[in-house]
Amino acid sequence: xxxxxxxxxxxxxxxxxxxxxxxxxxxxxxxxxxxxxxxxxxxxxxxxxxxxxxxxxxxxxxxxxxxxxxxxxxxxxxxxxxxxxxxxxxxxxxxxxxxxxxxxxxxxxxxxxxxxxxxxxxxxxxxxxxxxxxxxxxxxxxxxxxxxxxxxxxxxxxxxxxxxxxxxxxxxxxxxxxxxxxxxxxxxxxxxxxxxxxxxxxxxxxxxxxxxxxxxxxxxxxxxxxxxxxx
Amino acid sequence: xxxxxxxxxxxxxxxxxxxxxxxxxxxxxxxxxxxxxxxxxxxxxxxxxxxxxxxxxxxxxxxxxxxxxxxxxxxxxxxxxxxxxxxxxxxxxxxxxxxxxxxxxxxxxxxxxxxxxxxxxxxxxxxxxxxxxxxxxxxxxxxxxxxxxxxxxxxxxxxxxxxxxxxxxxxxxxxxxxxxxxxxxxxxxxxxxxxxxxxxxxxxxxxxxxxxxxxxxxxxxxxxxxxxxxx
DNA sequence: AATAAAAATTGACAATTGTCAATTTTGTTT
DNA sequence: AAACAAAATTGACAATTGTCAATTTTTATT
Numbered sequence: 001x002x003x004x005x006x007x008x009x010x011x012x013x014x015x016x017x018x019x020x021x022x023x024x025x026x027x028x029x030x031x032x033x034x035x036x037x038x039x040x041x042x043x044x045x046x047x048x049x050x051x052x053x054x055x056x057x058x059x060x061x062x063x064x065x066x067x068x069x070x071x072x073x074x075x076x077x078x079x080x081x082x083x084x085x086x087x088x089x090x091x092x093x094x095x096x097x098x099x100x101x102x103x104x105x106x107x108x109x110x111x112x113x114x115x116x117x118x119x120x121x122x123x124x125x126x127x128x129x130x131x132x133x134x135x136x137x138x139x140x141x142x143x144x145x146x147x148x149x150x151x152x153x154x155x156x157x158x159x160x161x162x163x164x165x166x167x168x169x170x171x172x173x174x175x176x177x178x179x180x181x182x183x184x185x186x187x188x189x190x191x192x193x194x195x196x197x198x199x200x201x202x203x204x205x206x207x208x209x210x211x212x213x214x215x216x217x218x219x220x221x222x223x224x225x226x227x228x229x230x231x
Numbered sequence: 232x233x234x235x236x237x238x239x240x241x242x243x244x245x246x247x248x249x250x251x252x253x254x255x256x257x258x259x260x261x262x263x264x265x266x267x268x269x270x271x272x273x274x275x276x277x278x279x280x281x282x283x284x285x286x287x288x289x290x291x292x293x294x295x296x297x298x299x300x301x302x303x304x305x306x307x308x309x310x311x312x313x314x315x316x317x318x319x320x321x322x323x324x325x326x327x328x329x330x331x332x333x334x335x336x337x338x339x340x341x342x343x344x345x346x347x348x349x350x351x352x353x354x355x356x357x358x359x360x361x362x363x364x365x366x367x368x369x370x371x372x373x374x375x376x377x378x379x380x381x382x383x384x385x386x387x388x389x390x391x392x393x394x395x396x397x398x399x400x401x402x403x404x405x406x407x408x409x410x411x412x413x414x415x416x417x418x419x420x421x422x423x424x425x426x427x428x429x430x431x432x433x434x435x436x437x438x439x440x441x442x443x444x445x446x447x448x449x450x451x452x453x454x455x456x457x458x459x460x461x462x
Numbered sequence: 463a464a465t466a467a468a469a470a471t472t473g474a475c476a477a478t479t480g481t482c483a484a485t486t487t488t489g490t491t492t
Numbered sequence: 493a494a495a496c497a498a499a500a501t502t503g504a505c506a507a508t509t510g511t512c513a514a515t516t517t518t519t520a521t522t
Contacts, residue, residue, distance in 0.1 A: 181469070181470090182469075182470060183469085193470085193471095194470095194471080194472085197470065197471055197472085198471090198472085200471095201471080214469075214470070
């Protein structure tokens with residue numbers, strides 16, 4: 001089966017592209033710029049959504065904390081992605097928490113404004129449906145892979161996903177510095193930190209990856225692809 | 232943390248409730264009744280959606296098959312649930328296959344009709360968004376639980392979910408016959424059949440469940456709830 | 463550059479889970 | 493009810509993964 005990273009990582013689409021001039025003016029005036037320091041919380045699990053976040057800079061991890069205090073990282077949003085609208089539409093509390101992984105800047109669209117535009121716009125609802133549907137597919141793919149495979153396979157796939165997340169621009173020729181701490185990486189994979197580190201060691205010994213400080217660089221993309229394609 | 236089955240199992244809502252009289256007439260005339268025998272396929276992974284399925288009778292499993300031929304069961308839809316609209320809206324191929332787990336009757340809404348109504352209706356899009364958002368929450372919850380816990384815990388939660396799936400009516404006092412074969416159950420949990428069976432054996436020895444033939448009956452609901460709440 | 467604190471890594475071992483080959487039970491058909 | 497096929501269960505063992513404690517490396521601070 002042909003591997004396609006887009007099965008596991010959503011290409012971000014801009015939220016308000018299709019609005020009319022009046023609507024986009026409304027948005028422009030109602031939007032709030034917010035900054036978060038590394039480690040700061042955007043929202044907590046079980047709280048109700050106050051609005052929609054559009055990332056301008058930095059990365060935000062979305063996770064659930066279990067009773068041991070371990071974080072299961074569900075997704076990492078990056079520049080251009082938006083989130084926080086789902087529980088708002090479903091009128092449910094957030095099923096996850098959101099924390100800045102580095103210094104983050106977002107455009108925040110308050111709930112009232114967002115709903116107002118959703119009400120008036122004929123296109124926004126559709127855009128949201130499409131986005132939701134696509135996110136859904138990404139999830140199903142990640143979920144089935146992750147529920148059926150060894151940690152080694154999961155780490156291989158996660159490396160490819162994170163490579164995409166940490167890629168600076170569309171030009172894929174430059175080497176990417178995956179700058180994620182081991183606790184977060186382990187939470188993303190769904191394994192113990194020590195187990196994760198051991199898998200990274202194996203890949204490192206096989207010269208599939210290398211590290212610079214604590215950052216990870218993929219050397220043999222092709223080998224990882226092969227692993228994932230055959231799993 | 233208070234356990235709530237609705238975090239892991241979607242309450243089905245009816246799809247076309249909010250339509251106008253004309254619209255519902257359109258639906259009524261365009262809908263097709265279809266029947267599938269146990270084991271028959273409704274659609275295959277990677278194919279494109281031909282329309283929306285609303286289950287009238289029976290259960291349908293939604294799964295991905297990996298390269299070993301193992302099925303990762305993502306969801307089990309039952310009477311009243313609808314599905315197949317997501318890839319249709321996203322204009323993507325199905326990420327999963329759908330197979331009848333017993334003899335199934337569905338109402339099938341062909342793609343063209345569905346899109347026509349979506350275009351004209353002001354409420355349907357919103358209903359879909361809410362439904363999608365809720366399904367999403369269910370998934371996130373299942374996913375994080377399943378990526379972080381032991382097979383025993385996963386089986387405990389799965390039993391509670393399946394209890395809901397196989398419940399005949401809202402009256403929860405009657406005992407439910409969970410009539411699922413061990414391969415499917417294992418696929419739902421994401422473990423090997425033998426491992427699943429061993430966990431069931433443990434629960435059986437502890438008199439938490441019992442079996443009648445190959446069907447499973449939960450005896451001590453409370454014990455399972457406690458397990459899940461503390462995980 | 464030296465130092466301290468935090469993060470990452472490794473080792474040793476235990477616990478969990480998967481695999482393969484029997485064996486038993488269940489369901490179906492005659 | 494007997495006989496067969498399919499499904500479920502068990503046993504034995506190997507492989508994978510998690511835990512805890514120690515050590516090393518990296519990062520931040522002076």
